[in-house]
Amino acid sequence: MLEADRVTLTYGATTALRDVSLTLAPGSRTALMGPSGSGKSSLLHCLAGVLVPGHGQVLVDGQDLTGLSDRERSRLRLERMGVVFQFGDLVPELTVAENVMLPLQLLGTRHAAARSRALELLGELGVADVADSRTGAVSGGQAQRAAVARALVHEPRVVLADEPTGSLDTVNAEAVLDAMVALSTGIGATLLVVTHDNLVASHLDELVVMRDGALDGAHDAALGARGVVG
Numbered sequence: 001m002l003e004a005d006r007v008t009l010t011y012g013a014t015t016a017l018r019d020v021s022l023t024l025a026p027g028s029r030t031a032l033m034g035p036s037g038s039g040k041s042s043l044l045h046c047l048a049g050v051l052v053p054g055h056g057q058v059l060v061d062g063q064d065l066t067g068l069s070d071r072e073r074s075r076l077r078l079e080r081m082g083v084v085f086q087f088g089d090l091v092p093e094l095t096v097a098e099n100v101m102l103p104l105q106l107l108g109t110r111h112a113a114a115r116s117r118a119l120e121l122l123g124e125l126g127v128a129d130v131a132d133s134r135t136g137a138v139s140g141g142q143a144q145r146a147a148v149a150r151a152l153v154h155e156p157r158v159v160l161a162d163e164p165t166g167s168l169d170t171v172n173a174e175a176v177l178d179a180m181v182a183l184s185t186g187i188g189a190t191l192l193v194v195t196h197d198n199l200v201a202s203h204l205d206e207l208v209v210m211r212d213g214a215l216d217g218a219h220d221a222a223l224g225a226r227g228v229v230g
């Protein structure tokens, strides 16, 4: 279970999130939509423990991320989460396979086993042929498939994606999205996808809409008093 409880986040004078409460049930698949600047990325970063809200709590399986040190939050993110960003954010010095192996190796899996698992997943995503290419030498669609593989390789409980297909053409976007949803569902992970795209949202089961740093009231009411999804 992943929960934001009355989360408020400010950047200087800008209030990006005001009193946002949202509960994502285990295994739920949710689209987070809303106008530009409404706070979607800020909420995703708070849920991932990348940003710490000024007020409120972020609970991962009941554990409050806001009470942890930077190191503890990073560890929890590594163990329980996979995150996909719009431009993949692969490590440019490493090959595609080395990028995908990273979470496993950081969690203590030996090189051979990590490589074997990475190649298997890259194969499922249709990009095993570029496994040993540097990330700068592959296409945007291939890089984004690798980013999905890296987010899922350690079978996290939660997958968070911020415009994961925003840099791709329609054909690649659908393929990457389908793969991400199928793989997340296969491991029973909770999936939250920030998107501007109705087509992306149509691949998911639930919809949460933000406006001006808060959950949109109409959708909030439809989801129940505390915005419970799933």
Ligand SMILES: Nc1ncnc2c1ncn2[C@@H]1O[C@H](COP(=O)(O)OP(=O)(O)OP(=O)(O)O)[C@@H](O)[C@H]1O
Residues within 6 Å of the ligand: 011, 014, 015, 016, 034, 035, 036, 037, 038, 039, 040, 041, 042, 043
């Ligand atoms: N690093 C930052 N410093 C200052 N203000 C920021 C920062 N990041 C975001 N903001 C502001 O916080 C608010 C919410 O931004 P956020 O990126 O969360 O919105 P968003 O809904 O994800 O937007 P988009 O769809 O354009 O990505 C906006 O007013 C934005 O300008």
